[in-house]
Amino acid sequence: xxxxxxxxxxxxxxxxxxxxxxxxxxxxxxxxxxxxxxxxxxxxxxxxxxxxxxxxxxxxxxxxxxxxxxxxxxxxxxxxxxxxxxxxxxxxxxxxxxxxxxxxxxxxxxxxxxxxxxxxxxxxxxxxxxxxxxxxxxxxxxxxxxxxxxxxxxxxxxxxxxxxxxxxxxxxxxxxxxxxxxxxxxxxxxxxxxxxxxxxxxxxxxxxxxxxxxxxxxxxxxxxxxxxxxxxxxxxxxxxxxxxxxxxxxxxxxxxxxxxxxxxxxxxxxxxxxxxxxxxxxxxxxxxxxxxxxxxxxxxxxxxxxxxxxxxxxxxxxxxxxxxxxxxxxxxxxxxxxxxxxxxxxxxxxxxxxxxxxxxxxxxxxxxxxxxxxxxxxxxxxxxxxxxxxxxxxxxxxxxxxxxxxxxxxxxxxxxxxxxxxxxxxxxxxxxxxxxxxxxxxxxxxxxxxxxxxxxxxxxxxxxxxxxxxxxxxxxxxxxxxxxxxxxxxxxxxxxxxxxxxxxxxxxxxxxxxxxxxxxxxxxxxxxxxxxxxxxxxxxxxxxxxxxxxxxxxxxxxxxxx
Amino acid sequence: xxxxxxxxxxxxxxxxxxxxxxxxxxxxxxxxxxxxxxxxxxxxx
Numbered sequence: 001x002x003x004x005x006x007x008x009x010x011x012x013x014x015x016x017x018x019x020x021x022x023x024x025x026x027x028x029x030x031x032x033x034x035x036x037x038x039x040x041x042x043x044x045x046x047x048x049x050x051x052x053x054x055x056x057x058x059x060x061x062x063x064x065x066x067x068x069x070x071x072x073x074x075x076x077x078x079x080x081x082x083x084x085x086x087x088x089x090x091x092x093x094x095x096x097x098x099x100x101x102x103x104x105x106x107x108x109x110x111x112x113x114x115x116x117x118x119x120x121x122x123x124x125x126x127x128x129x130x131x132x133x134x135x136x137x138x139x140x141x142x143x144x145x146x147x148x149x150x151x152x153x154x155x156x157x158x159x160x161x162x163x164x165x166x167x168x169x170x171x172x173x174x175x176x177x178x179x180x181x182x183x184x185x186x187x188x189x190x191x192x193x194x195x196x197x198x199x200x201x202x203x204x205x206x207x208x209x210x211x212x213x214x215x216x217x218x219x220x221x222x223x224x225x226x227x228x229x230x231x232x233x234x235x236x237x238x239x240x241x242x243x244x245x246x247x248x249x250x251x252x253x254x255x256x257x258x259x260x261x262x263x264x265x266x267x268x269x270x271x272x273x274x275x276x277x278x279x280x281x282x283x284x285x286x287x288x289x290x291x292x293x294x295x296x297x298x299x300x301x302x303x304x305x306x307x308x309x310x311x312x313x314x315x316x317x318x319x320x321x322x323x324x325x326x327x328x329x330x331x332x333x334x335x336x337x338x339x340x341x342x343x344x345x346x347x348x349x350x351x352x353x354x355x356x357x358x359x360x361x362x363x364x365x366x367x368x369x370x371x372x373x374x375x376x377x378x379x380x381x382x383x384x385x386x387x388x389x390x391x392x393x394x395x396x397x398x399x400x401x402x403x404x405x406x407x408x409x410x411x412x413x414x415x416x417x418x419x420x421x422x423x424x425x426x427x428x429x430x431x432x433x434x435x436x437x438x439x440x441x442x443x444x445x446x447x448x449x450x451x452x453x454x455x456x457x458x459x460x461x462x463x464x465x466x467x468x469x470x471x472x473x474x475x476x477x478x479x480x481x482x483x484x485x486x487x488x489x490x491x492x493x494x495x496x497x498x499x500x501x502x503x504x505x506x507x508x509x510x511x512x513x514x515x516x517x518x519x520x521x522x523x524x525x526x527x528x529x530x531x532x533x534x535x536x537x538x539x540x541x542x543x544x545x546x547x548x549x550x551x552x553x554x555x556x557x558x559x560x561x562x
Numbered sequence: 563x564x565x566x567x568x569x570x571x572x573x574x575x576x577x578x579x580x581x582x583x584x585x586x587x588x589x590x591x592x593x594x595x596x597x598x599x600x601x602x603x604x605x606x607x
Contacts, residue, residue: 213605
């Protein structure tokens with residue numbers, strides 16, 4: 001990064017914080033601090049929902065994923081529009097009419113206090129751990145790229161988020177998200193334009209598509225069903241729908257966004273906006289990754305994209321052999337790619353197949369050399385399962401984009417991390433204040449008192465996330481486990497809300513023990529099968545409903561009819 | 563628990579009713595998947 005990049009980066013960070021503080025003015029009551037006084041328009045909620053969901057690590061790893069595996073990941077979002085329609089028809093009007101601050105308040109109204117308490121605690125554990133991770137993961141990546149200690153990037157991002165979130169509450173969070181998403185969209189278009197513009201002059205956009213297609217990178221739909229395959233059209237539509245129903249319908253970090261709406265209609269429109277925009281946006285991000293792949297077909301990348309790991313393996317005796325094999329495979333692949341383009345232009349079918357076979361053999365050799373380098377890096381750095389996917393896009397940005405643009409895109413990645421974290425700590429503070437403090441610690445107090453508690457809770461969760469992330473490297477394998485937590489709990493959460501909305505005869509005990517049964521089923525599936533995690537949500541939800549219905553048969557009618 | 567209250571439930575700004583909007587979203591999804599499928603087939607090696 002050069003001086004202009006640093007200026008752009010810090011100017012952008014200052015703009016986010018200033019705008020958040022400016023728009024967060026006047027949050028002088030609990031209602032305005034936690035629900036923006038129910039004044040938000042649909043586009044602000046819609047962009048905020050999108051920003052909260054799109055963390056930095058999603059942003060940089062999605063492009064990397066397209067580079068190594070193609071665009072199949074977009075299928076993960078196929079269930080999202082269906083989930084949005086269901087939520088618009090059910091959850092949005094129910095939560096609005098119940099006039100709640102959190103989704104979990106509704107469960108006490110429908111069932112009882114223990115069900116609300118159980119679900120609130122599950123949320124605090126799950127989202128609390130995720131808040132630390134969503135700060136730690138991008139902080140590590142950015143620290144490697146910028147050459148800073150990871151604690152510096154953690155503290156910088158975390159403290160900026162806490163500043164505007166604790167001051168302005170959800171209004172600051174939402175409007176800062178709007179600003180950030182607008183710049184993220186602009187940066188994505190810029191990044192794609194640059195990836196295409198930087199291709200050799202002899203390679204047109206159509207040629208780039210030919211190469212990416214031949215490499216299997218333009219594959220957004222897989223119609224072959226496989227329980228163990230994460231991304232195919234079936235897991236996306238069914239498993240993805242359940243996951244999105246749970247995420248947008250039961251996770252306070254999302255529910256709180258659309259509870260700020262002026263009306264039911266405005267909240268519905270915010271979800272409809274996401275239903276329409278999310279899949280094209282993910283397709284676009286993945287397409288950038290595919291174009292970066294084509295760029296590195298003609299421009300030789302280092303054998304590893306992780307700069308620190310690369311330096312470390314370069315001192316190892318095995319490195320020279322790996323580098324020689326990698327260089328030879330790269331030259332063969334580039335030559336084969338040029339032949340592919342020529343065959344496509346000439347329309348030679350027989351020649352195409354021959355060259356394609358040569359291209360695939362070269363790609364295989366190149367992948368093998370990169371695999372050897374990764375194994376060596378794992379041994380040298382002591383990192384089990386070393387993977388440099390998250391560094392591919394950042395390596396492209398920092399080495400090839402013009403001065404100023406680098407600072408802007410690094411700033412956008414900071415933004416993505418900050419918007420995800422702000423939504424998380426804001427929702428954690430809301431549940432802490434509404435479902436724990438006001439429900440169990442101090443049931444009656446002035447609005448001013450509850451506002452102060454909300455601000456303290458926001459600061460607490462922000463500091464917690466910073467501390468967790470600062471010591472993240474010491475947790476090792478726990479990081480991987482925490483990443484799985486969402487998929488382990490969402491099925492149970494969704495099941496209890498489905499019981500509440502659609503099964504009026506199910507009472508409090510059916511819901512409470514149904515959740516426990518659903519969670520037991522999910523953990524059993526995780527521990528004893530190889531089923532892909534997207535299906536855990538389906539399994540958990542179905543078991544909660546079935547167990548709830550069975551248990552309700554033994555409940556007294558008085559309990560059932562709350 | 564806050565009291566329930568009457569909340570404005572206005573019609574959508576386009577297509578007149580919410581079920582029509584939902585139908586449009588589902589048709590849009592089907593079109594997106596069809597386009598992506600055609601894209602996959604077109605560029606399949």
